[in-house]
Amino acid sequence: xxxxxxxxxxxxxxxxxxxxxxxxxxxxxxxxxxxxxxxxxxxxxxxxxxxxxxxxxxxxxxxxxxxxxxxxxxxxxxxxxxxxxxxxxxxxxxxxxxxxxxxxxxxxxxxxxxxxxxxxxxxxxxxxxxxxxxxxxxxxxxxxxxxxxxxxxxxxxxxxxxxxxxxxxxxxxxxxxxxxxxxxxxxxxxxxxxxxxxxxxxxxxxxxxxxxxxxxxxxxxxxxxxxxxxxxxxxxxxxxxxxxxxxxxxxxxxxxxxxxxxxxxxxxxxxxxxxxxxxxxxxxxxxxxxxxxxxxxxxxxxxxxxxxxxxxxxxxxxxxxxxxxxxxxxxxxxxxxxxxxxxxxxxxxxxxxx
Amino acid sequence: xxxxxxxxxxxxxxxxxxxxxxxxxxxxxxxxxxxxxxxxxxxxxxxxxxxxxxxxxxxxxxxxxxxxxxxxxxxxxxxxxxxxxxxxxxxxxxxxxxxxxxxxxxxxxxxxxxxxxxxxxxxxxxxxxxxxxxxxxxxxxxxxxxxxxxxxxxxxxxxxxxxxxxxxxxxxxxxxxxxxxxxxxxxxxxxxxxxxxxxxxxxxxxxxxxxxxxxxxxxxxxxxxxxxxxxxxxxxxxxxxxxxxxxxxxxxxxxxxxxxxxxxxxxxxxxxxxxxxxxxxxxxxxxxxxxxxxxxxxxxxxxxxxxxxxxxxxxxxxxxxxxxxxxxxxxxxxxxxxxxxxxx
Numbered sequence: 001x002x003x004x005x006x007x008x009x010x011x012x013x014x015x016x017x018x019x020x021x022x023x024x025x026x027x028x029x030x031x032x033x034x035x036x037x038x039x040x041x042x043x044x045x046x047x048x049x050x051x052x053x054x055x056x057x058x059x060x061x062x063x064x065x066x067x068x069x070x071x072x073x074x075x076x077x078x079x080x081x082x083x084x085x086x087x088x089x090x091x092x093x094x095x096x097x098x099x100x101x102x103x104x105x106x107x108x109x110x111x112x113x114x115x116x117x118x119x120x121x122x123x124x125x126x127x128x129x130x131x132x133x134x135x136x137x138x139x140x141x142x143x144x145x146x147x148x149x150x151x152x153x154x155x156x157x158x159x160x161x162x163x164x165x166x167x168x169x170x171x172x173x174x175x176x177x178x179x180x181x182x183x184x185x186x187x188x189x190x191x192x193x194x195x196x197x198x199x200x201x202x203x204x205x206x207x208x209x210x211x212x213x214x215x216x217x218x219x220x221x222x223x224x225x226x227x228x229x230x231x232x233x234x235x236x237x238x239x240x241x242x243x244x245x246x247x248x249x250x251x252x253x254x255x256x257x258x259x260x261x262x263x264x265x266x267x268x269x270x271x272x273x274x275x276x277x278x279x280x281x282x283x284x285x286x287x288x289x290x291x292x293x294x295x296x297x298x299x300x301x302x303x304x305x306x307x308x309x310x311x312x313x314x315x316x317x318x319x320x321x322x323x324x325x326x327x328x329x330x331x332x333x334x335x336x337x338x339x340x341x342x343x344x345x346x347x348x349x350x351x352x353x354x
Numbered sequence: 355x356x357x358x359x360x361x362x363x364x365x366x367x368x369x370x371x372x373x374x375x376x377x378x379x380x381x382x383x384x385x386x387x388x389x390x391x392x393x394x395x396x397x398x399x400x401x402x403x404x405x406x407x408x409x410x411x412x413x414x415x416x417x418x419x420x421x422x423x424x425x426x427x428x429x430x431x432x433x434x435x436x437x438x439x440x441x442x443x444x445x446x447x448x449x450x451x452x453x454x455x456x457x458x459x460x461x462x463x464x465x466x467x468x469x470x471x472x473x474x475x476x477x478x479x480x481x482x483x484x485x486x487x488x489x490x491x492x493x494x495x496x497x498x499x500x501x502x503x504x505x506x507x508x509x510x511x512x513x514x515x516x517x518x519x520x521x522x523x524x525x526x527x528x529x530x531x532x533x534x535x536x537x538x539x540x541x542x543x544x545x546x547x548x549x550x551x552x553x554x555x556x557x558x559x560x561x562x563x564x565x566x567x568x569x570x571x572x573x574x575x576x577x578x579x580x581x582x583x584x585x586x587x588x589x590x591x592x593x594x595x596x597x598x599x600x601x602x603x604x605x606x607x608x609x610x611x612x613x614x615x616x617x618x619x620x621x622x623x624x625x626x627x628x629x630x631x632x633x634x635x636x637x638x639x640x641x642x643x644x645x646x647x648x649x650x651x652x653x654x655x656x657x658x659x660x661x662x663x664x665x666x667x668x669x670x671x672x673x674x675x676x677x678x679x680x681x682x683x684x685x686x687x688x689x690x691x692x693x694x695x696x697x698x
């Protein structure tokens with residue numbers, strides 16, 4: 001077979017190259033990973049009509065449709081028009097005609113305009129889970145509006161609690177719903193269920209004291225809410241103010257996979273959204289306004305943590321409870337020896353280049 | 355006398371009452387439920403009728419007003435002590451019929467049991483005036499009709515909530531002047547006559563059957579299902595158990611206070627004795643104790659009625675979905691089995 005395919009262009013369109021020449025796998029975004037079940041039959045239709053009849057659960061919670069022949073991409077893209085409109089434009093209020101704060105032309109018949117911002121993953125969160133502290137879908141939708149469409153690569157996941165079932169910890173930004181629980185001394189019967197639950201599930205910061213009430217080591221509380229779930233009297237309750245922790249710089253990869261480090265703690269949604277509103281601006285600056293398919297974490301590495309923080313929180317006001325890492329020392333799982341040691345000519349540089 | 359009173363007028367009446375009364379009613383606490391973005395309805399002081407949750411059964415019972423979960427009994431310094439003061443105001447409490455009946459069941463324990471009146475309970479109880487909240491629909495966990503506690507006539511006021519107004523039946527002359535300017539209306543409260551659940555409480559004919567029932571394998575199920583958290587007894591409108599704790603203010607002085615705190619027969623350690631003896635070691639034994647107490651022992655002692663009023667809060671609050679009515683039905687089946695075995 002004789003092919004003349006610009007695979008980079010096709011990739012930007014969210015079609016991934018197959019080992020079978022001329023075939024691609026489409027990845028449909030599902031920000032927040034919850035969607036009306038009616039789209040399942042739509043996905044089935046696409047799989048059967050344009051793909052090879054199989055379906056894959058995307059590892060970032062996308063609908064993956066393998067085996068789409070290059071010549072069918074145009075027709076397939078036309079079919080995506082309604083789905084993208086429903087999911088991105090209407091559910092997430094995404095402005096498809098702006099990329100990195102610049103106006104762009106958008107043709108809804110041409111499928112996805114960019115692949116840079118990867119699908120925002122989320123666990124089911126507090127709409128279902130008894131452990132969840134946050135509505136993960138709602139937050140994911142708000143973030144989607146800020147980071148998509150974009151040519152700048154970023155991986156975000158939202159977990160309802162610090163148990164992190166969605167493995168937000170391995171994303172550039174891992175967000176987890178937490179809460180500063182409220183203790184009502186007079187409702188406490190000293191049963192110790194919270195202390196047991198905290199010891200078993202979390203960080204063991206609660207102890208039953210000699211008065212039959214609870215002492216708390218506030219320093220190490222992860223804000224998970226196990227105490228609230230275990231409490232038979234509602235002595236422990238959630239604070240109406242919803243808060244989040246954010247880990248930074250987690251990633252998988254061949255070169256230097258690593259877990260994210262604690263970056264923000266006890267921040268409000270406003271802080272998180274203020275931060276993501278600066279992401280595309282930061283990325284553009286770091287890459288000297290030349291988008292490339294480079295993982296977001298690498299941009300932070302290039303700029304350095306302190307520089308990143310200066311850019312990303314421009315104009316962002318912190319809530320009084322908020323804490324931020326003064327510095328971050330990532331521990332890397334070096335799967336290739338001496339990976340940072342190289343000729344000076346190969347060193348990467350951030351910001352405007354001479 | 356019956357009246358129809360707008361919320362605005364009710365709030366004016368509340369304002370006039372506030373000097374003499376604390377007004378307590380079920381109130382919704384948004385986001386304070388066991389799980390995220392769920393609410394809790396519990397008793398609290400109210401100053402406006404709009405604060406009262408009329409549409410949903412409270413998660414926690416009215417007993418919390420009279421016998422708070424934690425209560426200071428007295429304060430001590432070396433060999434002297436001073437009793438805590440009760441509220442100086444009277445208590446006007448909005449209660450459904452199940453809660454009103456539950457308070458009478460509690461009176462038996464606090465004021466009559468053992469020929470000794472608990473003064474801390476008594477001094478609160480004397481201050482209570484009841485506003486009966488009409489309850490004609492109930493909820494899926496209710497079985498008040500089966501327990502004979504769907505009706506309560508001994509109220510000062512009875513109310514039916516409407517759209518921005520209350521229908522009020524005034525029985526207590528103390529409150530009549532407050533309604534002097536209100537529009538008279540023909541109103542008598544109605545009561546629920548049939549719950550979604552009907553429960554027949556089995557009779558345990560003799561001690562022999564009771565002994566056999568205690569060791570019946572039906573209880574073993576709860577060793578696997580019950581987590582012994584005590585949510586059921588805290589939510590129970592009739593449970594009265596408490597323990598006392600001396601809180602010493604300073605390690606070096608004999609200054610402090612004695613508090614009493616709600617206790618639960620379901621929580622491990624409830625029957626721990628000096629010397630290490632424990633009466634009920636397993637969740638199943640604790641469950642058996644509670645069920646028999648509510649549906650046999652109390653009535654066997656006080657004769658006239660079972661302790662349980664069928665409010666269903668224990669079922670509603672159980673995080674492991676253990677239904678009290680399903681449990682009583684299992685117990686009835688076990689008793690039938692024992693009787694059939696005996697008849698052979």
